[in-house]
Amino acid sequence: MHVINNRIIKLFIILLLIFWLSGKNAACENTYHLVRTVKVDYGRDDNHLSLINTDSFQPIVSESFSNDSNGNFYVCDSSSNKILNYSKNGMYIKAIRSPDNISSADMIIDQSNNIYIYDAIQSQVNQINKYGVLRQSLSFNPEQLSSRGMLYISRQKLYIVDSDQRSLEIADLSNGKMKKSKNSTHKPKITMGIPAGMDRKYIVSLKRGKEGIINILEKRTQIISFIWDGIVSIRFLKEDQHKNFYIQTERIQKDVVVLDIHTFSHDGQLLNSFTIQDNQYPYWTSKLLSIDDEGNIWQFIPNVQFARINIFNKH
Amino acid sequence: MHYYITFIQIGLIIFASPSFSWNGSQDWQPIDQETIARIANEMIDIRWQPKKDIRNYAYSNSYTYFSSSKIYTGMAYCQNNPQENLSEFLNGIHHTNGGKTYFGNDCSGFVSICWQLPERYVTRWFHRDMGDGYFYALGAKGKSAFVHLMKGDALNASGRHIRLFDKYVSSGVQLLEQTPDLARRKTFQFSSLISYQPIRRELLINSLTVGDMIETTSDDVKVRENACVSQNNCRIISYQEKNIEGIVIDGPKTNDTYRWWKIKFNNITGWVAEGYLRPKQIETQYSYKVYQNNDWHDISYANQLTGLKDDNYIGPIIIGFPFPFFNDCYEHLYISSNGFIGFGETNEFDNYRNTKLPMPSPPNNIIAWCWRDLLIRQGKVYYQYADDRFIIQFSNYGAYSGIGTITAQVTLFSNGQIRFQYYALDNHFEMDNASIGLENHAGSTGLQLDSKAITDGMAIDFYAQPIIADKKRLVLQTPQQLSQNKLFLATHIPESGNRIKNLKGRILDKNFHQYAVAVFVYRNGWFSKPYLNKPFSEIDSDGFWQCDITTQAHDEKSTRIKVLLFHENYQLTQKINGISSMPSDILSSSVDCLDIFR
Numbered sequence: 001m002h003v004i005n006n007r008i009i010k011l012f013i014i015l016l017l018i019f020w021l022s023g024k025n026a027a028c029e030n031t032y033h034l035v036r037t038v039k040v041d042y043g044r045d046d047n048h049l050s051l052i053n054t055d056s057f058q059p060i061v062s063e064s065f066s067n068d069s070n071g072n073f074y075v076c077d078s079s080s081n082k083i084l085n086y087s088k089n090g091m092y093i094k095a096i097r098s099p100d101n102i103s104s105a106d107m108i109i110d111q112s113n114n115i116y117i118y119d120a121i122q123s124q125v126n127q128i129n130k131y132g133v134l135r136q137s138l139s140f141n142p143e144q145l146s147s148r149g150m151l152y153i154s155r156q157k158l159y160i161v162d163s164d165q166r167s168l169e170i171a172d173l174s175n176g177k178m179k180k181s182k183n184s185t186h187k188p189k190i191t192m193g194i195p196a197g198m199d200r201k202y203i204v205s206l207k208r209g210k211e212g213i214i215n216i217l218e219k220r221t222q223i224i225s226f227i228w229d230g231i232v233s234i235r236f237l238k239e240d241q242h243k244n245f246y247i248q249t250e251r252i253q254k255d256v257v258v259l260d261i262h263t264f265s266h267d268g269q270l271l272n273s274f275t276i277q278d279n280q281y282p283y284w285t286s287k288l289l290s291i292d293d294e295g296n297i298w299q300f301i302p303n304v305q306f307a308r309i310n311i312f313n314k315h
Numbered sequence: 316m317h318y319y320i321t322f323i324q325i326g327l328i329i330f331a332s333p334s335f336s337w338n339g340s341q342d343w344q345p346i347d348q349e350t351i352a353r354i355a356n357e358m359i360d361i362r363w364q365p366k367k368d369i370r371n372y373a374y375s376n377s378y379t380y381f382s383s384s385k386i387y388t389g390m391a392y393c394q395n396n397p398q399e400n401l402s403e404f405l406n407g408i409h410h411t412n413g414g415k416t417y418f419g420n421d422c423s424g425f426v427s428i429c430w431q432l433p434e435r436y437v438t439r440w441f442h443r444d445m446g447d448g449y450f451y452a453l454g455a456k457g458k459s460a461f462v463h464l465m466k467g468d469a470l471n472a473s474g475r476h477i478r479l480f481d482k483y484v485s486s487g488v489q490l491l492e493q494t495p496d497l498a499r500r501k502t503f504q505f506s507s508l509i510s511y512q513p514i515r516r517e518l519l520i521n522s523l524t525v526g527d528m529i530e531t532t533s534d535d536v537k538v539r540e541n542a543c544v545s546q547n548n549c550r551i552i553s554y555q556e557k558n559i560e561g562i563v564i565d566g567p568k569t570n571d572t573y574r575w576w577k578i579k580f581n582n583i584t585g586w587v588a589e590g591y592l593r594p595k596q597i598e599t600q601y602s603y604k605v606y607q608n609n610d611w612h613d614i615s616y617a618n619q620l621t622g623l624k625d626d627n628y629i630g631p632i633i634i635g636f637p638f639p640f641f642n643d644c645y646e647h648l649y650i651s652s653n654g655f656i657g658f659g660e661t662n663e664f665d666n667y668r669n670t671k672l673p674m675p676s677p678p679n680n681i682i683a684w685c686w687r688d689l690l691i692r693q694g695k696v697y698y699q700y701a702d703d704r705f706i707i708q709f710s711n712y713g714a715y716s717g718i719g720t721i722t723a724q725v726t727l728f729s730n731g732q733i734r735f736q737y738y739a740l741d742n743h744f745e746m747d748n749a750s751i752g753l754e755n756h757a758g759s760t761g762l763q764l765d766s767k768a769i770t771d772g773m774a775i776d777f778y779a780q781p782i783i784a785d786k787k788r789l790v791l792q793t794p795q796q797l798s799q800n801k802l803f804l805a806t807h808i809p810e811s812g813n814r815i816k817n818l819k820g821r822i823l824d825k826n827f828h829q830y831a832v833a834v835f836v837y838r839n840g841w842f843s844k845p846y847l848n849k850p851f852s853e854i855d856s857d858g859f860w861q862c863d864i865t866t867q868a869h870d871e872k873s874t875r876i877k878v879l880l881f882h883e884n885y886q887l888t889q890k891i892n893g894i895s896s897m898p899s900d901i902l903s904s905s906v907d908c909l910d911i912f913r
Contacts, residue, residue: 052495054375057394057422058476058510060495101380103496121379121496123388142388143360147489147500163484163502164636192635192700205485205633205646209533209557213647215633220621221698225631230534232460233504235486250460250487250505252533257460257505281507284476288504 031315032261032274032297036090038309040075046095049307050079061302063285064104067292068113073309075300076117078104083115083132088292090311096132106287108151108158112176116158120148125158125170127178136178138171144190150287154195157181161194165203165236193217196239197266204234204247212249216268224268232257238291244271246291259288261297278310336397337424339434343449346431347520351467354429355479355491358390358401358420359498367413378415379496381408389497391419398424398435425493426469426477430516442473445514446572453513453573453590460505462513462590463532464488470511480513485646513590515574523563523576528595531559531587538585542568542575553583560595599641599731601753601762601777602908604802608774611738614708614724617699623652623691625715628664635700639731639779640680641755648727650696650707651678654685654749656725659756667715669750673761680756684725684735685766687749688715703729711741719744731779739771753777765899802907803832803880809864811913812871817861818844820878820909827858829883830906834862837875840893842866850887874913879905 042051042061053059064076071088076098083096098117105120114135115128124139140160142148149162156174159167168190172179181189193201201217212234216222230251237246243266251258259279263272276299281288283302290298297312364386370378374394381387390404395417399407407418420428427435432449445452450469454462459470464480470490471477478492487504523529538553549571555561564584565577573588622629630649637644638658645658653667655678663677667688670676692713699706705727711720719742726734733753740746746766754761764775802824809816822830832852834844843850845863852862866873877897881887881904889898902908 052377057374057495058472120499121387122385143362147502163486163489163500165485203633203635205631207631207647208483211631213631213633217618219619221618221632223622223630223632233485233487235504248504252460252505254535255458255461257509259504259506279506280509282510285507286501286503288506 031272032312033315034310035313036309036311038086038090038092038311040084040307040309042306044080046082047084047092049075049077049084049302051302052079058284059302060284061307062104062300063287063302064107064117065287065298065300066107066109066290067298068109069111069293070113071292071294071296073290073292073298073311074107074109074115075307075309076104076107078102078117083107083128086309088296090309096128096130098128098132099126099134102126102134105148106151108153110153110156110158110173110176114173114176114178116151116153116178118149118151118160125151125160125178138178138180140168140170144168152194152196154200155198157195159195165194166190166192167195167201194236196236196245197243200239202236202239202245204236206231206234206249208232209252212247212262214247214264214268222268224264226262226270230258237261237289239266240291240295241293242266242295244295246295248289261289261291263295274312276310276312278308337400337403337420337428337435338397339427340431341433343433343518344431345518345520346516348465348467351429351479351516352481352491354401354431355425355481355498356500358404358425358428358493359491359500360388361390361401361405362386362388363390363405363408365408365413365416366411369408369411369413369416369418371419372415372417373495374421377495383413387497389499390493391497392421392493392495393417393419394421395419396435398428400428420493422477422493425498426479429467429479429491430469438471438475438477439473441469441471441477441514442512446569446574448517450514450516451569451572451574451589453515453588456512457509458590459488459508459511459513461533463593464513465515465519467519468513468515470508471514472510472512475510478511515589523567523589523592523594525563525565527563529561529563529576529578529592530595531555531557531561532591532593533557536587536591538578538580538583538587539575540585542566542577542586543570544573545571552585553580555580555587595642599639599779600760600910601779602910603762603764603778604776604907605764605768605903606774606776606906607772608736609772611724611736611772614697614699614706615695615710617697617706617708620650620696620698620707623650623696625652625690626665626667627652628657628661630661632698634705634727636703636705636729638705638727638729640682641753641760643756651681651686652689652691654687654689655681655683656707657681669748672750672752672763673754673758675758677758679754679758681754682725682727682733683750683752683754684709684723685721685746685749685751687745689713690715692720694720714745717745718742721746733777735775737769737771737773740769751775765903768903802830803860803878803909805878805909805911806859808876808911808913811874814865814870818864818876818878818911819859819861822854822858822860822880824858827854830854831881831883831885832860832862833879833881833887834864835877835879835891835897836864836866836873837877838866838869838873840895841877841891841897842893843887843891847890847892850891876909876911876913878909878911880907881905 073086075084085093104117106118117126127136145162147163149160152159158171161167169181193203203215205213212228214224233250235248239245247262249260259276299310301308398420423437468480478490481489536555537551543549561578561580568575575586628651631647649657651664658680669686694712695710697708708724721744722738724736746769749766751766752763803822805820807819835841852860854860
């Protein structure tokens with residue numbers, strides 16, 4: 001009887017522990033922690049990144065990086081014509097040799113794991129398969145873009161989005177092939193907002209120092225605003241496979257700039273705000289973070305002696 | 316960038332491009348921000364094609380290949396010396412025999428050319444010579460997010476890179492820069508600007524002057540005892556929060572690489588570095604034109620806005636561009652259910668009791684297309700982003716009492732123009748008691764139109780008066796910056812108190828002889844100019860007009876001028892001789908109007 005009682009008590013404690021842990025997990029579902037930092041050396045080996053470092057200008061390292069649908073990470077090293085590929089755990093896998101003479105202003109990867117590299121010098125987008133074979137190149141006229149923009153994929157369409165959040169539809173990506181958009185045969189169609197998810201466009205804005213604003217254009221427009229003291233920049237990053245979306249902000253706090261990631265549910269509820277502690281980007285970069293389809297944060301920092309990849313996973 | 320050159324390169328330069336090079340601007344002189352940006356944008360947007368295939372020198376031992384069969388956008392990056400401006404570059408690539416070439420410029424050459432410096436500066440020199448006459452610091456290294464940047468300012472990382480600031484965008488700052496391999500416009504976030512120091516060119520036209528109103532641009536702005544940071548007598552005597560107003564009473568002084576202004580705030584007076592100040596502009600004024608416009612473009616296929624119900628408002632809705640309204644720019648707006656659009660503070664944006672405009676009591680900062688007690692009922696609200704405009708359509712919008720509906724659009728243009736387009740007033744929709752017009756943020760300035768005149772197909776265009784006042788002069792925008800719908804403009808406005816010069820202007824319509832110009836000045840009442848019995852100004856053969864607007868005495872007090880444009884056969888039956896307000900029938904008879912404050 002005594003043994004049974006002990007067993008019951010033990011079982012009760014275990015169940016309590018499980019219940020407590022599951023509750024804790026639920027509460028922390030949308031918080032992040034740094035799971036791994038990957039050091040990437042500069043050099044000529046396969047697993048190294050090129051660093052263009054003369055005595056006379058800002059050292060240039062890659063600023064093009066992205067995740068595929070499996071969570072793997074890719075850094076495009078255009079000066080040595082290769083793409084470094086890391087697993088979803090941050091383990092180095094391989095270097096994908098890319099075609100010569102492709103510069104990369106940005107890169108993105110579709111659901112079929114084709115890689116798209118935006119070459120701003122040639123004004124074209126190149127589709128490369130996972131072995132580095134150039135499958136197709138599409139030229140476009142950049143005149144309508146107010147600046148060199150970033151690549152986005154939505155509903156199997158490829159877009160370049162400029163500083164004013166206007167998206168230029170470049171190509172149709174149905175069946176893993178890149179075809180020139182019908183719209184872009186004559187005058188490419190440029191529209192306001194960043195296409196994402198199934199039927200949405202996001203436009204973000206801010207009241208400098210006070211408030212971040214998100215307008216979601218769909219059948220019925222959603223308007224979200226949140227007070228964010230000291231806010232100086234806001235950027236839409238991605239809608240993940242769970243339809244959560246991610247907003248990157250910067251704010252000034254005393255005399256430093258703070259970098260934050262905010263996770264919103266599909267219906268616009270703020271689930272989590274997370275501060276990236278390490279946001280000193282000493283070298284040239286216009287892209288700070290990438291979000292994979294699970295909502296994990298990937299940070300690529302071209303540092304002085306070497307580059308770093310920080311991986312932040314959801315609890 | 317680093318001034319780096321080898322003897323081999325010197326030889327190559329001599330043989331490759333002997334006669335085309337940029338060696339500094341001949342005259343060091345004032346320049347405006349728009350000119351700096353224009354020079355930069357021309358180098359960024361140029362589409363070019365080399366005559367022959369070239370391998371163009373970029374840096375160190377690196378060359379960039381450019382094919383003669385391709386068109387490139389943006390001037391090529393090249394660390395060669397001497398540097399090239401755009402025309403020199405185009406001359407080079409259009410006449411090249413191919414092979415190795417040295418065309419283009421680098422980042423510091425790019426900025427030196429845009430700033431029209433007397434010689435080419437490299438990034439280390441920009442740092443070394445800070446505050447020595449050609450440029451000065453706005454803030455310390457890494458402080459780009461904290462200072463107020465203006466178009467044409469530069470961000471310099473000594474020994475590394477320099478780029479020009481173009482504008483603030485949501486995701487950070489849009490910069491203009493020369494980089495390997497082509498000049499570009501690109502957005503950067505502040506986390507990637509920690510190595511850069513914000514700097515400003517000297518001799519900018521329309522920079523601050525004594526007497527200007529300013530406001531602080533960030534929290535904890537340091538107010539110092541003297542115009543310096545490094546000496547014992549430079550102690551900080553106060554910290555001012557963001558958006559605190561003050562007046563410039565002394566300066567500028569350049570010291571410790573910064574430019575300083577003595578500012579009288581409400582509670583203290585002291586010296587502040589220019590980077591933490593921005594000029595507070597005098598109110599913009601509006602003129603308007605009422606006309607019949609049957610060119611209705613329905614947008615009920617576009618994005619729909621929901622959430623409007625009795626006495627509420629929705630927003631913030633992103634406009635898509637910085638929209639200038641009175642003395643500020645707004646990137647978002649709010650839509651009241653009661654027939655107006657508002658900006659900024661949302662106090663009383665649900666108010667259904669319309670007042671006359673302007674009125675200091677809230678709501679303020681509004682565009683009232685039909686402010687009265689409305690109720691959306693079965694109506695719909697749509698909006699659409701177009702190239703240079705943002706359109707809101709109210710379809711079959713109802714009133715709280717009565718069965719009628721109204722269908723109308725409000726269009727905001729990026730140049731500040733506003734259009735009300737009334738498509739249909741169905742079932743006797745009541746307009747008589749509605750307030751129609753504009754009002755500034757304080758409710759101190761605005762204008763109201765007669766709502767009874769609104770009928771189906773009528774449109775009203777409001778024009779932001781193209782005057783930027785900085786106390787000492789009035790600068791008019793170019794005709795190109797004006798809306799194409801604007802029929803005439805003022806080209807010279809004499810300062811108040813000036814009894815010599817005439818008010819001058821031009822009719823932009825090619826059929827200028829079909830118009831008449833009448834000028835009125837306000838000094839304790841409105842008066843016709845040049846004379847009571849000669850209320851119309853003469854128009855010359857090119858459409859230019861001018862008018863003597865001097866008054867008998869106290870000319871300096873006549874700060875308000877109204878210029879009306881009529882059809883040529885219009886008869887001004889009423890004498891305008893000291894009346895307190897301009898008769899509404901005269902105003903509504905005009906085809907265009909300028910309101911000038913000087």
